[in-house]
Amino acid sequence: MAAACGRAPHAGGVEVHTSSWRTYLNRGSLPFWGMHVTAAIGVAALGFSWTGLALALALYPIRMFFVTAGYHRYFSHRTFKTSRVGQAVLAFLTQTTMQRGVLWWAATHRHHHKMSDEPGDIHSPRQRGFWYSHVGWNTAPSSNDRTARECRDLTKYPELVAIDRAKHLPGILFAAVLFLVGGAHALVWGFFVSTVILWHGTFTINSLSHVFGRRRYATTDDSRNNWFLALITLGEGWHNNHHYYQSSCRQGFYWWEIDLTYYALRALAWVGLVWDVREPPRHIRDAVASPAPAAPAAPPAPVAPLA
Ligand SMILES: [Zn+2]
Ligand SMILES: [Zn+2]
Numbered sequence: 001m002a003a004a005c006g007r008a009p010h011a012g013g014v015e016v017h018t019s020s021w022r023t024y025l026n027r028g029s030l031p032f033w034g035m036h037v038t039a040a041i042g043v044a045a046l047g048f049s050w051t052g053l054a055l056a057l058a059l060y061p062i063r064m065f066f067v068t069a070g071y072h073r074y075f076s077h078r079t080f081k082t083s084r085v086g087q088a089v090l091a092f093l094t095q096t097t098m099q100r101g102v103l104w105w106a107a108t109h110r111h112h113h114k115m116s117d118e119p120g121d122i123h124s125p126r127q128r129g130f131w132y133s134h135v136g137w138n139t140a141p142s143s144n145d146r147t148a149r150e151c152r153d154l155t156k157y158p159e160l161v162a163i164d165r166a167k168h169l170p171g172i173l174f175a176a177v178l179f180l181v182g183g184a185h186a187l188v189w190g191f192f193v194s195t196v197i198l199w200h201g202t203f204t205i206n207s208l209s210h211v212f213g214r215r216r217y218a219t220t221d222d223s224r225n226n227w228f229l230a231l232i233t234l235g236e237g238w239h240n241n242h243h244y245y246q247s248s249c250r251q252g253f254y255w256w257e258i259d260l261t262y263y264a265l266r267a268l269a270w271v272g273l274v275w276d277v278r279e280p281p282r283h284i285r286d287a288v289a290s291p292a293p294a295a296p297a298a299p300p301a302p303v304a305p306l307a
Contacts, residue, residue, distance in 0.1 A: 021135060032139055037245065051189075076105065077247065103161065126210070217241070223244075230252065
């Protein structure tokens with residue numbers, strides 16, 4: 001779907017974006033907000049449940065693993081290898097997390113690295129403000145501008161293209177399994193609540209990881225290393241490390257930088273399901289002896305209303 005709002009004509013070769021309530025609330029964003037509303041109504045209707053909360057929390061790290069190992073470290077950056085069957089299975093399981101197709105995700109994310117915090121970056125807090133970098137980029141019609149065609153290295157696999165096109169099917173099947181096994185209770189907590197928490201956990205890397213934390217490497221963007229975000233995203237919070245050296249699967253560069261996705265991939269490598277799990281070369285990792293200065297702090301862009 002072509003962008004229908006939130007974008008102004010090109011100015012000096014740079015696309016100028018403006019936000020309005022329609023950036024956040026439009027026909028395309030209804031499923032996104034619908035998941036939030038259904039989660040809230042479901043919890044209200046069924047009542048708070050410790051077992052439900054435990055189910056959502058237990059599923060969170062498993063599903064986050066597929067976000068970081070699948071969408072990010074494999075399909076966006078190709079930082080480890082697996083078999084052709086393995087990558088198709090990974091694509092399917094990754095899309096149970098309901099963050100659209102793996103090829104769309106990879107195209108969008110590669111664009112972020114190309115334009116990091118410069119005009120044109122799809123989700124930069126510096127350019128568009130906090131709420132836009134957190135959810136607005138995803139609800140705006142312009143989120144559909146990136147297409148699978150931009151990932152030629154992945155579109156050569158027809159099975160990946162097919163899975164990418166069926167973007168919500170794996171998630172719907174996951175929801176159906178939960179319902180069949182645990183009824184409405186499992187569906188509400190294991191799918192709706194779990195998915196909404198997972199979304200916002202993932203989005204902290206687009207928003208908070210470019211605002212709060214330390215900068216070890218003087219990258220040209222605002223990326224930060226943040227131990228708390230690294231814990232809740234299974235290692236993605238070492239975002240300054242990642243922007244500095246994107247081809248490393250390991251994002252916690254030192255032993256004290258906890259990177260649970262990397263540890264899990266190491267375990268999968270040990271049993272032979274994945275291989276060539278890439279690490280940062282020592283001379284690159286240790287290239288900076290002292291902390292890099294923060295990028296010039298830009299005043300946050302105006303916060304757009306949600307509705
Ligand atoms: Zn990345
Ligand atoms: Zn980033």
